[in-house]
Every structure is written in structure tokens, then in C-alpha cells.
Amino acid sequence: MNKRTYWQDNLRLVALCLAIWFMVSFGCGILLLDFLNQFEIAGFKLGFWFAQQGSIYVFVVLIFFYAWRMSIIDKRHHVEED
Amino acid sequence: MDLQTLTYIVVGASFALYIGIAFWSKARSTGEFYVAGKHVHPVANGMATAADWMSAASFISLAGLIAFLGYDGSVYLMGWTGGYVLLALLLAPYLRKFGKFTVPEFIGDRYVSQTARVVAVICLLVISFTYVAGQMRGVGIVFSRFLGVDITVGLVIGMAIVFFYAVLGGMKGITYTQVAQYCVLIFAYTVPAVFISLQVTDTLVPQIAFGSTVIDGGGFLLGKLDQIVTDLGFTAYTSGTKSTIDIFFITLALMIGTAGLPHVIVRFFTVPRVRDARISAGYALFFIALLYTTAPAVGALARLNLTETIQTGPVGSANGNLAYEERPEWFRTWEATGLLTFDDKNGDGHIQYYNDTNMEFTPTADSYGWQGNELGVDRDIIVLAMPEIARLPNWVVALVAAGGIAAALSTAAGLLLVISASVSHDLLKSTFVRDISQKRELLAGRISAAVAILLAGYLGYNPPGFVAQVVALAFGLAAASLFPAILLGIFSYRVNKQGAIAGMLTGLGFTVGYIVYFKGVFIEPFAENIAANWLFGISPEGIGAVGAVLNFHVAMIVSALTPAPPVEVKKLVERIRVPG
Numbered sequence: 001m002n003k004r005t006y007w008q009d010n011l012r013l014v015a016l017c018l019a020i021w022f023m024v025s026f027g028c029g030i031l032l033l034d035f036l037n038q039f040e041i042a043g044f045k046l047g048f049w050f051a052q053q054g055s056i057y058v059f060v061v062l063i064f065f066y067a068w069r070m071s072i073i074d075k076r077h078h079v080e081e082d
Numbered sequence: 083m084d085l086q087t088l089t090y091i092v093v094g095a096s097f098a099l100y101i102g103i104a105f106w107s108k109a110r111s112t113g114e115f116y117v118a119g120k121h122v123h124p125v126a127n128g129m130a131t132a133a134d135w136m137s138a139a140s141f142i143s144l145a146g147l148i149a150f151l152g153y154d155g156s157v158y159l160m161g162w163t164g165g166y167v168l169l170a171l172l173l174a175p176y177l178r179k180f181g182k183f184t185v186p187e188f189i190g191d192r193y194v195s196q197t198a199r200v201v202a203v204i205c206l207l208v209i210s211f212t213y214v215a216g217q218m219r220g221v222g223i224v225f226s227r228f229l230g231v232d233i234t235v236g237l238v239i240g241m242a243i244v245f246f247y248a249v250l251g252g253m254k255g256i257t258y259t260q261v262a263q264y265c266v267l268i269f270a271y272t273v274p275a276v277f278i279s280l281q282v283t284d285t286l287v288p289q290i291a292f293g294s295t296v297i298d299g300g301g302f303l304l305g306k307l308d309q310i311v312t313d314l315g316f317t318a319y320t321s322g323t324k325s326t327i328d329i330f331f332i333t334l335a336l337m338i339g340t341a342g343l344p345h346v347i348v349r350f351f352t353v354p355r356v357r358d359a360r361i362s363a364g365y366a367l368f369f370i371a372l373l374y375t376t377a378p379a380v381g382a383l384a385r386l387n388l389t390e391t392i393q394t395g396p397v398g399s400a401n402g403n404l405a406y407e408e409r410p411e412w413f414r415t416w417e418a419t420g421l422l423t424f425d426d427k428n429g430d431g432h433i434q435y436y437n438d439t440n441m442e443f444t445p446t447a448d449s450y451g452w453q454g455n456e457l458g459v460d461r462d463i464i465v466l467a468m469p470e471i472a473r474l475p476n477w478v479v480a481l482v483a484a485g486g487i488a489a490a491l492s493t494a495a496g497l498l499l500v501i502s503a504s505v506s507h508d509l510l511k512s513t514f515v516r517d518i519s520q521k522r523e524l525l526a527g528r529i530s531a532a533v534a535i536l537l538a539g540y541l542g543y544n545p546p547g548f549v550a551q552v553v554a555l556a557f558g559l560a561a562a563s564l565f566p567a568i569l570l571g572i573f574s575y576r577v578n579k580q581g582a583i584a585g586m587l588t589g590l591g592f593t594v595g596y597i598v599y600f601k602g603v604f605i606e607p608f609a610e611n612i613a614a615n616w617l618f619g620i621s622p623e624g625i626g627a628v629g630a631v632l633n634f635h636v637a638m639i640v641s642a643l644t645p646a647p648p649v650e651v652k653k654l655v656e657r658i659r660v661p662g
Contacts, residue, residue, distance in 0.1 A: 007659055014171050021167045025160045030330050033153075037320065043293035043302035048320040051156035052148075052378040053289060056163045056371050063170045063364035070175075071357055079662040081355045 006077040013073065017066050025055040085476045089228050092480035093487060096266055097243055100259045100491070104247030107254045112520050115252030115527050116183040116503050122257055122352040128365025130260035131349045133267065135162075135340075135366070136373060137213075138220025138490035141267060144374075146461030148381035149388075152311075154322035155381065157332040157623075163367060163374055164333070165340025168565075170363030173341060174350040176572045178359035179658040183351065184500070185344045185564065186508040192571040192654060194647065195579035196513060201586050203504045205563040206344045210497045211541065212556040213345075214534075217494035218542025221487060227419065227466070228483035234543060240491060241539040248495045248502075249531045256495045257352060263488035264369060270485025271373055273478055274468045275380050281472055282387060288379035296386070307386050313397045314389070314436040315443030319382065324621075325613065331624030338630050339557030342565030345496040348503070356661035384464045387471060392435040392457060398450040403432040412470035416463055423458035433457055498538065502531035555597050558622075562589030562629025570637055575655050577637050578647040585637030593629035597622045 028036055029051035036047035044053075074080040109115040122130070140162075148155030180188050186206060190199025218237060225236025247255045272288075279291030283303060292303065300306045308318045317323050324332075340346065349366075350359045391410065395402035406424060416422040424433060428451060435457040437443060447453075466486075469478040506527040511518050518526070563586045570577040570585075600611040600622045609615045611622065620628060 003656060003660060010659075017167070017171055021164065025164050025333065026330060029156060029160055030326060030333065033326075043295065043304055045304070045320050048153055048156075048304070049293070051153060052159055053292070053375055055160050056375050059163050059167050060364065060367050060371050062167055063367055064361070066171055067357065067360040067364055070360060074357070074661055079660050081357060081662050 002077070006073065006079060009073045009077070010070065013066065013069050017062055020058065020062055024050060024058040029055050083476070085479060086230060088476050089480040089483050092477070093229065093484045096262075096484045096488060099262055100243060100247055103258045103262060104251045104255045107251050107258050109250070109252035109254045109524070112183075112507075112524050112527065114254045115524055116351075116507065117348070118252075118254040118257045118352040120181075120352055120354055122354075124353050124358040124362035125365050126257065126261050127349060127353050127358075127362045129264040129369050130257045131346065131362070131366035132369035132373075133260040133264035133488070133492035134349055134496040135346055135370060135493070136267065136489055137493040138217055138224070138486060140373065140377075141271065141486050141489035142220065142224070142462050142465050145377040145380040145384065146464035148378050149385040149464050150459075150461055152317065152319040152322060154324050154329070155378070156322075157324075157329055157336065159374055159378060161333045161336025162340055163370060164337040166363055166367040166370070168337060168341040169346070169350070170360055170367075172569055173347060173565075173572070174359045174363050175356045175661070176658045177347060177568070178350055178353065179356050179661060180654075181351075184503050184507055185347055185568070186504055187512075189564075189567055189571065189582070190508070190512070192651065193567075193577075193579040193582045194651060195583065198567075198579050198583050198586070199508055200513070201583060202564060202567065203508050205559055205586070205590065206504050207501060209343065209556045209559050209564075210345060210501050211538070214494055214497040214501070214538040215541035217490045217497065218538050220490040221494070222542060224483060224486040224490065228480075228486075237539055237542055240487070240494075241535055244491055244495050244498065245532065245535050248498050248535070249528050252527065252531075253348075253352060253499055253503075256492075256499055259495070260492045263492040266481075266488040267485040267492075268369070268372055270481040270488075271465075272376060273481065274472060274474060275376050277474055277478075278383050278387070278468060278472045279379065282383050288376045288383070292379035292382060303382060303386065307382055307389075310386070310389055310393065310397075314393065315440040315447065316437045319385070325619050327619050328613070328616075328621050328624055331620045331627045333624075335561050335624045335626035335630075336557055338561035338565050339626055340560075342560035342563070342568070343556075344504075344560075344564065345493075345500045347568075348500055349496070380468070381464065384468060384471070388459070388464075389435065391471075392433050398446075401432075403434055405432050407431065409433070412467055415470065416467050421460040421463045421466070425456050425458070427456050428453040435459075494538065498531055498534045501534040502527050505530040505534075555594070558593040558597060558626030558629060559590065561626035562593040562633055566630050566633040566637060570634065572655065572658060574638075574641075575652050576646060577641045578644055578651075580644040581637040581639075581641030584640040585633040588636040589629040589633030592632055593626050596625045596629075 033047035037045040039046040113119050186199045186202035189202040221240030222233040222237035225231055226233040247259050275288045279285050279288045282296055283291040283294040284297050285291035285294045295302050296306055304320055308320055312318050353359050353362050392404050394404050433456055434452045436455055438455040469482055506523055510526050511523055567582050567586050599608045613619055
């Protein structure tokens with residue numbers, strides 16, 4: 001295995017996940033709040049929904065996604081545990 | 083069966099369960115005492131982390147906090163969940179690979195410095211004691227409110243229970259009691275929430291009820307809520323009063339602070355493998371999210387329920403407000419506790435509940451003949467009185483009591499364990515008595531846990547006036563001191579002990595200084611705590627994020643100006659970055 005490429009694959013995945021993490025909470029829930037609140041879906045103003053519900057759902061999915069992708073990267077670089 | 087007896091039975095049964103688990107999972111080695119022998123299944127660890135993390139405040143106060151803050155309450159929802167993403171991606175897997183017992187131990191080994199380790203211990207102790215005092219207080223309050231015992235007696239019972247399973251079982255005992263406590267608390271939280279959403283919106287799932295139409299007409303829950311609260315002079319529920327920059331920084335500080343809390347981090351030392359640490363963070367957040375997505379729904383449902391109970395007709399109409407004589411039974415019950423208060427300012431025998439601090443609304447209120455808000459509502463009532471407001475059977479009330487106690491005990495135990503581990507392992511074993519045997523270290527761990535419980539009990543009994551003020555401090559400290567030092571220790575080869583120590587001290591000093599400047603811990607504040615005085619409009623609650631940024635920069639600049647760390651550090655960092 002190559003430690004450098006393993007670490008770079010990891011960093012790329014972390015960067016992707018953190019970008020999503022930032023977008024749903026700080027982006028949709030805070031900075032874009034007023035813009036998104038113009039849209040109303042199923043009784044929720046969209047920005048408000050991201051701030052109080054949506055961002056949390058995305059966080060949960062994001063961690064499982066990261067764990068799943070990392071286990072693939074581990075195998076590809078032959079560094080998985082027994 | 084009357085409520086008192088039923089509550090005693092339910093709470094007593096939950097205690098019997100915790101004590102039974104403590105006997106079953108007695109710790110026999112330091113490894114079991116500090117990290118449960120690293121044999122905890124990731125799902126069990128996820129549940130234990132959720133109980134560890136969700137305190138009396140999450141269980142009792144969160145929904146009420148959001149009910150009265152509306153959108154501004156989002157900082158707690160995003161801040162206290164988003165931190166787990168940082169933990170799962172940036173810290174937990176690597177610290178698990180490091181494979182030792184405590185957070186200061188990692189900092190000491192990575193920066194090859196006993197000083198750095200001691201600085202980390204000091205941060206850990208301040209954070210954990212601040213937190214644990216609040217938990218012990220919470221235990222006392224729940225006991226006194228539901229079991230009718232004196233607050234001191236409640237505190238002593240709580241201390242005795244925690245003493246039993248934390249001292250005996252260590253991390254192993256705590257883990258499995260926390261799993262049981264999670265089950266108790268989430269069940270106790272969900273049952274009344276489901277009933278109240280059925281009653282208001284005829285929808286089973288609170289998260290869906292949140293966006294549904296209300297039963298009695300009037301459209302969507304949130305639309306109706308926005309309408310009625312603005313009619314009463316409050317800010318619309320779905321928009322806030324805090325500035326965007328402040329919301330941004332508070333959320334960030336809570337996220338980084340969550341990821342930097344030692345009692346949460348150390349839970350990920352207990353799973354068998356690196357990949358278990360990653361997935362376990364996912365399970366933890368899933369179990370936390372069950373409560374954290376229910377709480378805002380409960381907040382909105384309860385706010386509407388409460389407002390409509392008082393405002394029975396159109397705002398401003400002669401008989402639009404509830405007559406005091408006709409107040410419901412639960413109103414009388416909670417009046418007795420002082421959590422609900424009524425003061426008939428205009429002497430009309432009706433209750434007016436509106437925002438009398440909104441100057442623009444004053445002329446309207448005057449035209450209605452209202453002379454001030456007459457209802458005092460403590461935010462904790464939203465959860466505590468929910469079963470009665472929803473007219474649920476007594477066993478649900480008993481369950482809420484057991485849930486509140488479970489939430490407080492599980493968090494207190496987790497905190498006490500990291501305190502005792504850092505005293506016996508980081509201070510005693512590595513600084514003062516290096517050749518201590520494992521058996522004696524275990525004994526030392528138990529003694530320091532016992533001392534920590536007594537101290538926490540004292541702080542809970544006799545809370546220093548500033549406890550309420552320093553919640554921001556615990557998160558600010560974790561964000562500004564520990565998180566950057568750990569993160570840089572993993573992601574940089576170059577940051578050395580000079581950089582880490584300088585960074586931690588800068589972050590710590592800046593954050594503490596800013597909070598003391600505006601909030602005055604031990605001393606009088608230097609300036610009024612208002613937006614006009616704040617740095618960039620960031621409140622003391624959010625300043626930890628700025629402290630963290632300062633810490634990162636100072637650590638990197640100082641490291642660049644001083645010699646690179648020794649070769650073995652590079653090997654350590656290379657080792658923890660790879661699982662197998």
C-alpha cells in the first residue's frame with residue numbers, strides 16, 4: 001500500500017463531506033435563510049426546515065456515508081482491519 | 083394508583099436496573115475501568131454516547147428553549163448535532179487507533195510534552211466540573227419535583243447511585259448503564275410527544291406533525307403559530323431576533339465545542355476497531371437525532387397549545403382571554419411549583435399573555451386595555467407538564483420523571499469518569515508516581531471518582547452564582563483549547579509542543595477573557611453584555627469559535643518559528659492515520 005495516496009483519498013472524502021456539512025447547516029440553515037424561506041414545502045418554510053430538521057437528517061446520513069466510503073478506501077489500499 | 087406511588091415504583095425500578103448492571107459489569111483492570119476493555123459494540127457505544135451527551139438540560143429544557151426562541155433556537159439543534167460530523171471525520175477514528183486511555187494522554191504523547199499534557203488536564207477539569215455541577219443540580223430538581231423529597235435528599239440519592247456504578251464499574255459499568263438509560267429517556271421523551279402531536283395535528287410522528295395542518299382548522303401548524311404570536315407582539319416563530327453573524331458563530335462554537343468535549347471523545351476509545359469508531363459516531367448521532375428532531379416539533383406544538391389555552395378567542399376581543407377562574411387543572415398544579423405565575427395587572431380576572439417588551443406593540447395592547455404581560459412561564463414546563471397538558475395517564479408522568487433522572491445521571495457519570503481518569507492516569511501515574519502498579523492505579527481511579535462525586539455534589543448543592551453563566555464557558559473552552567490541539571496533532575506533522583502549548587493558552591485566555599469581560603465570572607462584568615459592545619457582533623456564547631481560529635493560527639505560526647518535532651512524532655502520526 002501507499003500511505004500517501006491512502007491519506008489523500010481520505011482527505012478528499014473528508015473535504016467533500018465537510019462541504020456538504022457546511023452547506024446544509026451554515027449555508028441553507030443560516031446564510032441563505034431568508035432566500036430559502038420564500039419557498040414553502042409541506043407547511044415548512046424551507047430555510048427554517050433546514051435549520052431545525054433537515055441539517056440534522058443530513059448529518060446522520062453523512063457520517064454513515066463517510067464510514068461506508070472509508071471502508072471501501074481501506075480495502076482498496078489493503079489497510080482494513082481483521 | 084396515585085401519581086406519587088407510581089412515580090416511586092417507576093423510578094425505583096429504573097434504579098434497580100442500573101445497580102444490577104453495575105454488579106454485572108464490575109471493572110477488573112485499568113483497561114476496563116478507563117475504556118471498558120475496548121470491547122463495546124458500535125451500536126451499544128452509539129446509545130451510550132447519546133445518553134452520555136444528552137443531559138438533564140437536553141431532556142428537560144431543550145424543547146422549552148426552542149418553544150420560546152423559535153428560529154433562534156436552531157443554534158442548539160444544529161450546534162449540538164453537527165459536532166458529531168466533525169468528531170466522526172476528524173477525530174474519533176484516529177484517536178481510537180492511537181489506542182490509549184485519555185485525551186490528555188494523546189496530547190502529551192503527540193507533542194512529547196508533559197506540560198502540554200498538564201495544560202490539557204486543566205482544560206478538561208474546568209470543562210467537566212462546570213458541566214457536572216449542572217447535572218447534579220438537575221438530579222436534585224427532578225427528584226424534588228416528582229418525588230416530593232427535599233432537593234438535598236434528591237441530590238444525595240443521585241450521588242449514591244452514580245457513586246455505586248461509576249466507582250465500581252468504571253467505564254465498563256457506565257457504558258452498559260448508559261445504554262439502559264438511553265432506552266428509558268428516549269421512550270419517556272417520545273411517548274408524550276406522539277400523544278401531543280396526535281392531539282394537535284392528528285399525525286403520529288412529531289417530525290411530520292411539525293409541518294402538518296392543525297385539527298381545528300387554521301392551516302399549517304407553523305403558519306398558525308407565526309400568525310398568533312405576531313398578533314401578540316412576539317417575533318414570528320420561524321424568524322429570529324439574533325443577527326446572522328451571531329447565529330453563525332454560536333452554531334460553530336457549539337459544534338467545535340461538542341467535538342472537543344473529553345467525555346464524548348473518550349467514548350470512542352471503547353470500541354474494538356477504527357472502523358467501529360467511524361460507524362459508532364453515526365449510530366450515536368442517529369440516537370441523538372431521535373430526540374433532537376422531536377424537540378423542535380414538541381416546542382412548536384406546545385407553544386401553540388399554551389398560547390391557545392390562554393388566548394381562547396380573537397386577540398383583543400372582550401372575552402378572548404382565559405378567565406383565571408376557569409383555568410385547567412394542570413395550570414393549578416404547576417402554579418403550585420412556581421413554574422407558572424399569574425399576576426392580574428389590569429384586574430379583569432382574565433389572563434393576558436403577550437410581549438410587553440415590544441414597544442411597537444404597546445399602543446395596541448393599551449387599546450385592548452392590557453397593562454402588561456400577566457403570565458410567567460418557566461421554559462422547563464414545556465416538557466415537564468406536557469403529559470398533563472395532553473391529559474395523559476399517570477404512568478406517562480412517572481416515565482418523564484425517570485427519563486429526566488436517567489438523562490442527568492448518565493451525563494454526570496460520563497463526566498466523573500473522565501475527571502477520575504485524568505487525575506489517576508494523567509496526573510498521578512504519569513507525573514507523580516510513574517511506577518504505580520495497575521492494581522493501585524485502579525484503586526486511585528476509584529478514589530478520585532469518589533472525590534469527584536463529592537465535589538460535584540457539593541457544587542450541585544451549593545451552586546456558585548455563576549453556574550448558569552458558564553455553560554458558554556464549557557463549550558468555548560472545549561472549542562478553543564482541546565479541539566484545535568487534537569486536530570493539528572493528527573493532520574499536521576509539523577506542529578510541535580511550543581506551537582500546541584502557545585495555541586491552547588491563547589485560545590483559552592482569549593475565550594475566558596472575553597466571557598469574563600461580558601459575563602463577569604467571580605468578578606463584576608467590565609462591559610454591558612449587548613450586541614453594540616461585542617467584537618464583530620459575536621456574543622460570548624459564540625466566541626469559542628474565534629478562540630479556536632486564534633488557537634490554530636498561533637499554533638502554526640509558533641511551530642514554524644521553532645524546531646520541528648522529533649522523528650518519532652512523525653512515526654506516531656503515520657501510525658494513527660492508517661487503520662490496519
